[in-house]
Amino acid sequence: MENFTPYSALIGGVIIGIAAAILLWLNGQVAGVSGIAGGILDFERGDLNWRLYFVAGLIGGVALYRLAGGPLQDIEISTSVPLLVAGGLLTGIGTRLGGGCTSGHGVCGIARLSTRSIAATVIFMVVAGLTVFTTNHILGAGT
């Protein structure tokens, strides 16, 4: 567990929780990123701009963190292009079909004690774990 970073994880989680609270308190919306981003494709008048502002904020938050000299100045992605495409397609279809992702079900839904969201989170975590086990330890694609 040499990569374990409990303090930055807890602090980051608190910030994410506050972000979710602000969106519910002010706009009455659940901070589920797949729902917010996926809803852009509806191009519904009066329901589009806030989604774009939220998405811009997601990118801007990391940009500000980098400008302020935050320790994570680069990220590591070890996935080939075909698997990036496959992963993106599966994530896009799955999150919309399942009604949420790590933020909508995993954070906001569980915080509302929704059994639906708890079930969804258990399923995508177990399947993701099995997928990583398959690629890293059976197929040996990773390290």
Next chain:
Amino acid sequence: MNKNIAALVSGLLFGLGLAVSQMVNPAKVIGFLDVAGRWDPSLAFVMVSAIGVAFVFFRIILKSPAPKFDPLFKVPDIKAIDRNLIVGSGIFGMGWGLVGFCPGPAISSLAYGRIEPVIFLAAMFIGFYVERVWRLRAGYG
């Protein structure tokens, strides 16, 4: 306009939280999902603290009759654990495990100016579109 600024502030904090917790880094997420490897429990700590903070604030917020800038709280009221929830979450789990990106971190990581998030997001939005076509045809949800 107020709604847009509120969404921007929430998004900025959300992105900042993903960077501080390093969840914007796929290698970090894979480190959590790889239970049989050099396991890194950090993601569980992010989830627990985010859920804890949201749990407390949501209880207070949902006692008020309406949000500040909107007439209604748009909180899902579906209860059923149906086929779409199970199949969709399973499909998402495969995508998440292949790359280590879920939608929030994938979008946020554009701030690193790399090509991989662009490829992933292009495919993700095609996935959103495909599901949208299915949904409108089948008339579910």
